[in-house]
Amino acid sequence: MLKLNDLTVSIDNKEIIKSLNLEVKTGEVHVVMGLNGTGKSTLLKSIASSYECTTSGLTELDGENVSALNTVQRAHKGIFMSFQNPIEIPGVNTIYFIKTALNELREAKGLEPLKAPEFMKLLKEKMAILGMDSDILNRSINVGFSGGEKKRSEVLQMLMLEPKLILLDEIDSGLDIDALKTVTKGINSLKSSERSMIIVTHYSRLLEYIKPDVVHILAEGKIVKSGDISLAIALEEKGYEDVLHS
Amino acid sequence: MYIMEKKLEELLSNDYALGFETEVESDAAPIGLNEDIIRLISKKKKEPPWMLEIRLHAYEKWLTMIQPVWAGLDFPTIDYNSICYYSAPKKPLNSLEEVDPQILETYKRLGIPLEEQKLLAGIAVDAVFDSVSVKTTFSEELEKLGIIFCSISEAIINHPELVQKYLFSVVSKSDNYFAALNAAVFTDGTFAYIPEGVKCPMELSTYFRINALNTGQFERTLIIAEKDSYVSYNEGCSAPMRDENQLHAAVVELITLDNAEIKYSTIQNWYPGNQEGKGGIYNFVTKRGKCLGKNSKISWTQVETGSAITWKYPSCLLIGDNSIGEFYSVAITSLKQQADTGSKMMHLGKNTKSTIISKGISAMKGINAYRGLVKVRPQADNARNFTQCDSLLIGNECGAHTYPYQDIQNSSALIEHEASTSKISDEQLFYAMQRGLSQEQAVSLIVNGFCKEVLNQLPMEFAVEAKELLNLTLEGSVG
Numbered sequence: 001m002l003k004l005n006d007l008t009v010s011i012d013n014k015e016i017i018k019s020l021n022l023e024v025k026t027g028e029v030h031v032v033m034g035l036n037g038t039g040k041s042t043l044l045k046s047i048a049s050s051y052e053c054t055t056s057g058l059t060e061l062d063g064e065n066v067s068a069l070n071t072v073q074r075a076h077k078g079i080f081m082s083f084q085n086p087i088e089i090p091g092v093n094t095i096y097f098i099k100t101a102l103n104e105l106r107e108a109k110g111l112e113p114l115k116a117p118e119f120m121k122l123l124k125e126k127m128a129i130l131g132m133d134s135d136i137l138n139r140s141i142n143v144g145f146s147g148g149e150k151k152r153s154e155v156l157q158m159l160m161l162e163p164k165l166i167l168l169d170e171i172d173s174g175l176d177i178d179a180l181k182t183v184t185k186g187i188n189s190l191k192s193s194e195r196s197m198i199i200v201t202h203y204s205r206l207l208e209y210i211k212p213d214v215v216h217i218l219a220e221g222k223i224v225k226s227g228d229i230s231l232a233i234a235l236e237e238k239g240y241e242d243v244l245h246s
Numbered sequence: 247m248y249i250m251e252k253k254l255e256e257l258l259s260n261d262y263a264l265g266f267e268t269e270v271e272s273d274a275a276p277i278g279l280n281e282d283i284i285r286l287i288s289k290k291k292k293e294p295p296w297m298l299e300i301r302l303h304a305y306e307k308w309l310t311m312i313q314p315v316w317a318g319l320d321f322p323t324i325d326y327n328s329i330c331y332y333s334a335p336k337k338p339l340n341s342l343e344e345v346d347p348q349i350l351e352t353y354k355r356l357g358i359p360l361e362e363q364k365l366l367a368g369i370a371v372d373a374v375f376d377s378v379s380v381k382t383t384f385s386e387e388l389e390k391l392g393i394i395f396c397s398i399s400e401a402i403i404n405h406p407e408l409v410q411k412y413l414f415s416v417v418s419k420s421d422n423y424f425a426a427l428n429a430a431v432f433t434d435g436t437f438a439y440i441p442e443g444v445k446c447p448m449e450l451s452t453y454f455r456i457n458a459l460n461t462g463q464f465e466r467t468l469i470i471a472e473k474d475s476y477v478s479y480n481e482g483c484s485a486p487m488r489d490e491n492q493l494h495a496a497v498v499e500l501i502t503l504d505n506a507e508i509k510y511s512t513i514q515n516w517y518p519g520n521q522e523g524k525g526g527i528y529n530f531v532t533k534r535g536k537c538l539g540k541n542s543k544i545s546w547t548q549v550e551t552g553s554a555i556t557w558k559y560p561s562c563l564l565i566g567d568n569s570i571g572e573f574y575s576v577a578i579t580s581l582k583q584q585a586d587t588g589s590k591m592m593h594l595g596k597n598t599k600s601t602i603i604s605k606g607i608s609a610m611k612g613i614n615a616y617r618g619l620v621k622v623r624p625q626a627d628n629a630r631n632f633t634q635c636d637s638l639l640i641g642n643e644c645g646a647h648t649y650p651y652q653d654i655q656n657s658s659a660l661i662e663h664e665a666s667t668s669k670i671s672d673e674q675l676f677y678a679m680q681r682g683l684s685q686e687q688a689v690s691l692i693v694n695g696f697c698k699e700v701l702n703q704l705p706m707e708f709a710v711e712a713k714e715l716l717n718l719t720l721e722g723s724v725g
Contacts, residue, residue, distance in 0.1 A: 048680055051672050075682040087673045091695025100691065101681040108682065140695065157681060 001026040001196040002047070002165055007057035009039070009046040009221075016042040018221035019057070024165075027193040029210065032200045033232060034218035035240055040200040041084060043218070044167040047198070048081040049074050061165065076108035080163030082154040084170040088143040094153060095137035098123070102160055126159040130186045147174030155186040166190065166197040172206040184209035204232040219244065274461070275332035281305065284430055287332050291399050291433070294406060300419055304429035307420035314423055317586040318615065318647075319555050321491075321528065329493055331431045333461045372397060372436045372452040374465060384448065392441040393477075395450055398466050401437035408439055413468055416499035416536045416563070424495040424530040424557075428464050432497070435465035440475040440506070449705055451480040456516070456527070462493040469499070471506035473539060478509040480708055491519075491554060495530045504539030504566065509547070511704050513712055516552035518719075521610070523582030526554025533560035537569035537595075545572040546589070547703040549712040551719040554583060559617065561590035564598035564626075571600040574700040576712075578719050579612025579644070588618035588649075593629035593659070602633040605697045608644035615647040622659040629659040638696050639669040640689065668696075690717045 002024040009017035016039040024030050032040050046053045049071045059067045061077055069077070089097070103113040114122070127134065130152050142150055151171055158166060171187070172180055187210055191197070199210065207215075207229055215232045217225040217240070224244060225231065234243050275286050284305055288298040313324070371383045372395065388395050394405060402409050419429035436452040456463045471477055494516060500508050510533075519526025529552075535544035546560035562571025573589035591600035606614035616635040637646035648665055670692050678688035693716055694701070701709050 050680075051676055071676060071679040072682060072684055075680055081680050083677065087671070087677050089674050089677070089692060089695065090668070091698055092691050093695075097678075097681075097691070100687065101678075101683055104682045104684070104687070161681070 001028070001062060002198075003058070003060040004047075005058035005060070007046065007055065007059065009042055010054045011042060011052050013054075016221055017046065020222060022216070022223060024196045024198060024214075026196055028213040029191070029197045029199065031207065031212040031215045031232060032198060032218055033202065033215065033235060038218045039221045040218055041169050044081055044169050044198065044200060047074075047165075047167055048079055076105060078164035079167065080158050080161055080165070081167040082151075082158060082169060082171055084173065086142045086150050086154055088145075089141045090143055092141050093138055094141045095123070097141045098157055098160055101157065105161055123156075123160065126156055126186075129159065129182075129189055130156055131182050132156060148176070148179040151175055151179070151183050152186075155183055159186060159190065162190070164195050166195065168197065168199045168201075170200055170202065172201055172203060180206070180209065204236040207232050217244065272333050274330050274334075277330050278327045279305075279329070279331060279431070283331055287431060287433060290332060290334070291402070293399075293402055296406075296410065297402055300414070301430050304419040304426050305431075308423065308426035308430055311420070311423045311426055317557055317617070319557060319584050319586055321555050321584075324491075324493060324528065326427075330461045331464070332433055372450075374434050374436075374452060374454045374463075388446070388448075391444050391447070393444060393446055394437065394439040396437055398432075398435040398437045398468060401468070405437070405439070408470065409437070409468070412470055412501055413466075413499070416501060416534045417497050417532050422532060425497050425532045428466060428495050428497045428532070431462075432464045432466040435467040435496070436469075436479075436481075437467070438469045438477060438479060440469075440471045440477045442472040443474045444472075445475065446477040449478050449480055451482070453482045456492055456494065462495065464494075465496045467496070467498040469501070469508055469510070471500075471502045471508050471542075473504045473506060475503075476507045476509075478511070478705060480511045480513070480705060482513045482515065482708075482711075489525045491526060491528055492517075493528050493530070494553075496532075498531070498533040498560075500535035500544055502535070502537050502539055502542035502544055502566075502569075505541045506539060507543040507545070508535065509545045510535070510560075511708055512546075512548040512550075513708060513715065514548065514550045514552055514556070515715055517554075518552050518581055518583050519554040521581045523554065523611075526583070527552065528555045529553035529558065530555075531558040533558065534563065534590075535561070535571070536563045537566050537571060537598075539569070540566040540595075541568045542566050543570040543572070545570075545574075545703070547574040547700065548576070548587075549700070549704070549715065550575070550577040550585060550587060551715050553585075556583075556585040556587055558587045559589055561592070562600060563592045563594065564600065564629075565594045566598075567595040568597045568599075569595055570598070573600075573602045573604070574703045575604045576607070576697040576700045576716070577605070577614055578607045578609070578716065579614045580609040580719055582611045584613045586615045586617055588616045588635075590619045591621070591631060593620075593622040593626040593631070596625070596627045597629075598626055599630045600632075602631070602635075603699055604633075604635040605700055606635070606637045606646055607640070607693060607696065608637065608646050609640040611643050613645045613647075615649065617649045617651075619651040619653065620661060621653040622656050622661075624655045626656055627658050629656065630661075631659070632662045634664045636665070636696065637667040638693065639667065686717070693717075 004020055004022040007017055007020040034040050046055045099119055106113055132152055212229055215227055216223045275283055284301050288301060385395050417425050420426045438450055440446050502508055516527035516529055537544055544562050550556055560573055564571050571591050577585045577587050579585045589602050602618055604616045606616055608614040620631045622629045635648050639646055646667060650663055652661060675688050701712055704712055
């Protein structure tokens with residue numbers, strides 16, 4: 001699915017990711033952990049081609065070199081990034097935003113736009129998975145949303161857009177246990193042999209709900225250790241210092 | 247900011263879709279301004295002597311006045327003697343068959359077919375081409391209800407009693423520099439009269455087109471709504487793309503009597519000039535409504551996207567008790583456009599209410615200013631005003647200013663003022679684009695969200711046009 005080769009990313013002329021290599025096979029779930037400021041979010045932003053990132057090296061999606069593609073082109077190729085703190089856009093209805101995004105994606109794939117009744121049906125289905133209230137739909141996107149509402153809205157968009165590469169930036173931050181359960185239920189409903197995920201998190205608690213295939217530890221812009229879920233559990237028990245130097 | 251995939255210039259050169267020119271033979275006055283020109287205009291219009299007298303008097307006044315400088319607009323001195331003050335297509339215009347086919351074609355290209363049967367049901371149109379009205383549609387239908395909808399030139403000849411009573415009664419012939427100039431040389435415009443108790447069943451609308459080179463357009467519009475009547479009126483404007491600046495100095499007067507309501511909507515899309523600020527229309531407009539009657543209401547809605555310079559403050563004189571004045575505005579300045587716009591609400595009657603909602607959007611090197619005055623006179627008990635001015639900035643080279651004035655002389659008044667300035671951030675664009683929206687779409691979504699309150703005030707057909715125009719105006723503005 002995704003291959004990063006010798007990836008170096010700078011933000012404001014500061015090198016954050018340094019010659020990073022990573023391969024995520026189709027159907028795999030990878031988790032990236034690491035101390036604050038080690039470049040976890042930057043890694044995801046670079047894969048989504050954020051304006052902030054100056055990136056060198058190779059980014060390959062399904063065997064295709066996408067290094068030169070911009071944010072929109074990558075989104076149309078099926079890359080979706082859920083933001084740690086999604087930005088507020090005053091005056092733009094959530095429902096209208098989702099509909100525009102979905103129909104843009106469909107157009108890029110050569111599909112007709114969804115008609116209003118079909119769209120509503122699909123949306124209601126997905127909202128039911130997340131136990132969401134429909135009052136959010138007519139509010140401006142992310143404006144005045146609680147932490148839980150923001151994360152649910154991110155996952156709702158993901159369910160609607162059905163991406164093939166999912167990037168989750170601290171999807172578990174600011175969620176209570178109940179919200180965590182419904183949000184991860186939504187994420188799990190998208191798990192399939194056709195899709196891959198990269199999940200950035202600080203807490204192995206999330207991994208009780210989403211089972212990872214590979215866990216990486218990022219330090220100073222490099223992957224310093226990879227393993228299975230036991231690596232995350234060890235981190236929780238011993239902390240970074242011990243795990244990295246054992 | 248994002249790096250544009252399409253070249254900025256490429257987008258901009260396609261921007262102004264209405265910039266074509268129509269070739270028609272015209273009958274134009276010699277260039278320049280003097281008493282003889284005014285006499286010539288009056289003669290061409292076959293006006294009664296009283297009208298000529300007013301014109302000459304206004305001209306005399308104008309000569310003693312100085313062009314206002316308080317608006318903080320930056321433009322070279324206008325040479326009023328290098329302008330042509332009268333230009334009319336040569337063919338006579340007694341019926342649609344006699345209208346030059348080229349002109350009909352022009353209006354067709356502007357999306358305004360003048361053949362009545364092809365018109366959208368429910369909209370009557372008056373089309374003004376340079377200095378004359380070329381066609382007023384549906385006027386016979388409206389006549390059956392007693393509604394008069396014709397050009398102001400026709401009204402001066404056919405309805406002198408109404409014109410003499412109301413013309414210049416809201417904006418006097420020497421109200422301000424541009425209004426005095428207009429009074430001296432106005433060539434055409436629209437006249438509408440809604441009799442007592444009549445709700446006008448269709449939208450009335452005027453489309454103004456400046457075509458001839460070096461020609462100014464000075465139209466004068468007068469709308470009177472008698473007791474218990476209602477009318478919704480819309481105007482649209484466009485002009486060819488030219489390197490020279492052209493002058494547009496219009497005056498609009500509205501009068502509502504007891505329980506009457508006028509809803510006045512404008513989509514202003516004069517040619518804005520190019521990105522270096524070359525060419526474009528100088529738009530100096532005085533628009534004022536007088537709520538004379540009790541419980542009467544005047545509502546202005548404007549979407550200002552065109553013109554190199556906009557100087558315009560649609561206002562309301564709230565004289566009748568319980569009368570209501572409203573002003574809803576979206577003004578966009580892109581390229582090197584400058585807009586200084588806002589409203590004046592003068593509370594004179596008791597329990598009068600006014601609302602001002604102003605949305606200014608500045609992009610590229612555009613400068614946008616809101617300038618407003620809320621005045622409550624001592625006798626105006628329980629006056630209420632709510633003002634909200636929001637500015638949205640796109641990019642780093644544009645500017646937004648707000649100059650709200652309040653002059654409150656009665657302590658029972660309740661005045662509210664809200665203002666905000668925001669900027670479309672890279673973060674917002676990245677968020678929307680990550681979800682697959684193109685950059686243009688993302689900007690348009692954010693801008694439309696920002697102006698929603700105002701766009702909702704427009705009649706439906708015009709709202710659609712306004713949204714398209716907003717998108718066009720901002721195309722390529724994020725570089």
